[in-house]
Amino acid sequence: MKRALVFLPMAAAIAGALVACGEGNDGGNVTTPTPSPTPVATISGVVTGSYFQKAKVCIDANNNGVCDTGETSTTTDASGAFTLTGTGALVAEIGTDAVRYDPDTKTSTPVTSKLVFRAPSGATVVSALTTEVVAIAGTNGGDIAxxxxxxxxxxxxTIAQVMEDQNKEADTNVKAxxxxxxxxGITRIATAVAAGGDVTKALTNALALDQIQNVVVIYAENRGFDNLYGLFPGANGIPGVNPTATGSVAKQTDYDDSVLPYLPKTWGGLTAAGQSVTISEAMTATFPNGMFQIDDPKGLLNTGVTMDQSVLTRDLVHRFYNNQMQINGGKNDKYAAYSDAGGLSMGYFDGSKMQMWKVAQNYVLADNLFQGAFGGSFLNHQYLICACAPTYPNAEDASSPVKNAIAAIDTDANGNFVRLTPGTNAPASSLTSAPVYKRDAAITPKDASGMYYAVNTMQPAYQPSSVAPPSTDSTKLYADTTSASYLPPQTQTNIGDLLNAKKVSWAWYGGAWASTLAQAKAGRTFASPIPNFQFHHQPFNYYAEFDPVTHAADRATHLKDFDTDMLNDIKNGTLPAVAFYKPQGNLNQHNGYANVTDGDSHIADLIAKLQASPQWKHMLVIVTYDENGGFYDHAAVPKADRWGPGTRIPALIVSPYAKKGTVDHTQYDTASILRFITHRYSLPVLPGLTQRDNALVANGGKPMGDFTAALDFTQSVQ
Structure with a gap:
């Protein structure tokens, strides 16, 4: 639709002309002609994406993004169309009384969230896309073109296609x-409007994502939020210790739901073997039922032993079904009972001693992010890249290597998971010994669709893998398919596929990747405790598209080494648009084989290198953890789908555009990383993201955020 000029009726125009020529004038006297009326400009347009009926549209005379009193306005008709007298920028305010009509499906849907669209002067279409144009212009000095x-x-x-009525686009690919x-865009706008405050600024932040040209994800290991950042000022930390905390620390209960008089022992001892200090199992008897500081300078509770963050603690169970049992429907009261480490699950550290604490103070700490999937590292690495769980078809076939590796679980009358089936020698109380199960295995029972899923650690089909090549493999590039730890190559759509389709560069950088790959094909002597490479922390290596023979070029492009590739790319300013980084084992902060200090120093040093990179000015760095590592966290876990989310974990948002020095309380999960990447590069939405958000809403919650709430694109970046 085009701007129209409205004239007076033709008869009036002719009469004016006759007067000017002296016609009808007695005596031939010439009178002063009456000036012709000035044409009145109008704007006829449409509010679209599909079509919005009953939307209020106005000419935004003061350009504040609001339909103010006195500004010319109207309401859209059944076709989303409007006509306004005047010219200028446009605003469409769409309330919950409006209706969205889809001309493709010929269906009408009530609007459930308020929206505000904007369009620049000269536009006749008002949409989420024109709103995005205005938002981007807000960051470039107002240059609409x-x-x-x-x-x-x-x-x-094309620019014309951005500004057009998308419903009338003839090219089906462009229309999609x-x-x-x-x-x-509509989802982001709804979130910004619902947040209140300065809506225009919020929209600019939510939509001006082009300022971010590099996304770097640093994925550490096995720490809950309270475990490291429970004392952080302004955060929802440990209740009773951190004054800004909300909620309470759940009293831990036994298998029969009775409150434990004290915590179970830390089975096997609290410290790992070979440490400078020792806290034995016996020394952990009768710890009070609550959280305790592991690195308390006065000594660990009644042990009299002091230990710093360089001391290794023992590992704690962190598996798919166990995590659900510990969360216990949101009560968070069975972390100690269902842990093979007993009371250690309630421990925390004074994070202010970490270098990354200072980074959090200078940038943004997110205190409401939950691990994407229940359980451990394997599944959460998969969820990070596909928002899905790996499949294992026909797992119970007689010839299947995993036919005896299917978890034994108890379910309710509706088939919902209740608990792992206890073993015949399971203790009656968690104070007696660690829990015992009939079969806590890697594969789920068959679901209603007939599919089995891998939810605990399995090994990749390609080297490097802890499953050695079969004797028949002369290339030494594949894992033995007959092993019960072998996972068949995966074919689900992942974020790499979507980035490739959009021609957006990306890479997964693994610490010690190159040296471990070389060893996997040679003597298979994998060094430990340094670098202690973890095979199941390399999620793309599980996918058929990275077969080392048929897709060797793709592996070389996307699966890279930290020391030989990433450090050079950082220094030279050649990082791809999206970069994932997984530290090697001894630097990833995983309980049992990595301490807090070494990983903290490593990640802080990497942040400093990124800040010195030529690409830093337009970079977003997200530092987070794969899962909680079996540690307790007091925050209530939102209820969603069968895969998660699980326990709350830390996340830091580091960028020149970060809302520096703040704590972000927005609800996120691991896949919020995918949400940001999806929005930034306009990718199709992975099915798991939609499934998660729909499940959250169905359970009375709200969708996960995408980290834009932690960014401020209106600030000056030097």
């Missing part, structure tokens, strides 16, 4: 791109 070009380039369409971006 440049903003249109930026968005069009990112989407791979515009619709996907519009739908994502």
């Amino acid at each position: 440049a903003a249109q070009s930026t968005l069009a380039t990112r989407l791979g369409v 791109i515009l619709k996907a971006e519009s739908d994502q």
